[in-house]
Amino acid sequence: MTPQQRRQARIELWAAEDALARISELTGEGRERYDLEADRRAHLRYLWIVAGSRLKNHSTVLGITRAAGGFAPAIALRNKLAYTAPGRIDDGQVWVTSVEDAPVLANRSAPCARFGGRGSSAEDRPAPAVRATGQRRWRAITIRAANFGVWPRRHSCSPCR
């Protein structure tokens, strides 16, 4: 794998993590607003599509199967949300998925940041578009920890082995 591929894979992963963090932020603002505001529901779907697309790209660049990275459900959900008519999507289930699965998925993707290899660091990462919240700061800390090799390996992503 070339350094350019590693960097590209890392950028894809970071973008996915940003989308997952935004999902967590939206769910943190409560179910009531989600049920009331159609734009908010559409935005949550969009964020899942972004997260799934970036994880798909990440897997492609690394040449790993989606299952090996543990991202298969997120990528399949991306396909479902992107290709299904809006009326055939259950927004209640999207909410439950966001609450239950987004944090787990974000946690699973964190160790992958190690694949940056020698010389990589969290400082390579593009500046976030919005001011970091506490959750974003915590994620940056975990990514930094992963880059310095102190984060435990949790899955079978090949670059993490």
Next chain:
Amino acid sequence: MVLERPEAREVDAAHQLLAHFAAKHGLSDLRHGDGPGEIIVDVDEGRTYFDVVSFEDDVQGSVGWRPDVVPSGAPDANPGRPVGTADTNAA
């Protein structure tokens, strides 16, 4: 992306396998929907869309076609006859 969707009779023929995977992923009351290969399901408490798409993955891995699973809570879900029962409207 173009997916091969099964005909209703193919879905009915695989109903035991579908029931097995549905139970594994916390899905129940499988019914035919409006579109080809569309299956309307109830999603058990504590299960999510990840279970729905994992069910689709499992079915595709076993029979080669991918159902289009729609949770019964979707606004346009139109559950028809249960999967695996005879189609009385068939010619």
